[in-house]
Amino acid sequence: MQAKVYVTLKKGVHDPQGEAVRHTLAAMGHKDVAGVRVGKYIEVALSDKTHEEAEATMKEICEKLLANTVIESYRYEIS
Amino acid sequence: MQAKVYVTLKKGVHDPQGEAVRHTLAAMGHKDVAGVRVGKYIEVALSDKTHEEAEATMKEICEKLLANTVIESYRYEIS
Known part of the structure; x- marks a missing residue:
C-alpha cells in the first residue's frame, strides 16, 4: 500500500521559507x-496488508516523526 | 485563486532525506x-482573476523557481 502525507504549518505560524519565496x-x-x-x-x-493496519501505521508515524504537531498539521491519503 | 503545488524528486534520483526517515x-x-x-x-x-491567468502564472513560477526540473517533477492544482 502507499500513503501520501501532506504536512503544513498551522495558521498563524510564521513561515519564513514561504515569505522568502513570495x-x-x-x-x-x-x-x-x-x-x-x-x-x-x-x-x-x-508493506501493511490491510487498510486498517496502514491507517494505524500512518497515524503513529505522522504523530511521532513526520509532523511536529505543536506547529504543524498533517493529513494523509492511503491507496 | 489558490494553487497547490507538489514537487517530487524524479524516479532514480537519490533521496537522502527520505532514506534518513526510513x-x-x-x-x-x-x-x-x-x-x-x-x-x-x-x-x-x-490574485489572478481567471483560471487561464492562474495557469500561466503557475507554470512559469514552477519552472523558474519552485522546482528544479533537472531532478524534480511538479504538478499543481488550481482552485
Missing part, C-alpha cells in the same frame, strides 16, 4: 502572487 | 515501512 517571486515581477506557504509532501510505501 | 522509522520498530520519498508541498495564493 519576495523572490515579487522581485521576478509576479505581483499576482499574494502569499506562499511551504510544507512537506511525503510518499510512504507500506 | 532508517529512523525502522529503528523505531516500523519494519512495515518499505520506502520513503520526501518532497515539497506549496500553497500559493493568487
Whole structure:
C-alpha cells in the first residue's frame, strides 16, 4: 500500500521559507502572487496488508516523526 | 485563486532525506515501512482573476523557481 502525507504549518505560524519565496517571486515581477506557504509532501510505501493496519501505521508515524504537531498539521491519503 | 503545488524528486534520483526517515522509522520498530520519498508541498495564493491567468502564472513560477526540473517533477492544482 502507499500513503501520501501532506504536512503544513498551522495558521498563524510564521513561515519564513514561504515569505522568502513570495519576495523572490515579487522581485521576478509576479505581483499576482499574494502569499506562499511551504510544507512537506511525503510518499510512504507500506508493506501493511490491510487498510486498517496502514491507517494505524500512518497515524503513529505522522504523530511521532513526520509532523511536529505543536506547529504543524498533517493529513494523509492511503491507496 | 489558490494553487497547490507538489514537487517530487524524479524516479532514480537519490533521496537522502527520505532514506534518513526510513532508517529512523525502522529503528523505531516500523519494519512495515518499505520506502520513503520526501518532497515539497506549496500553497500559493493568487490574485489572478481567471483560471487561464492562474495557469500561466503557475507554470512559469514552477519552472523558474519552485522546482528544479533537472531532478524534480511538479504538478499543481488550481482552485
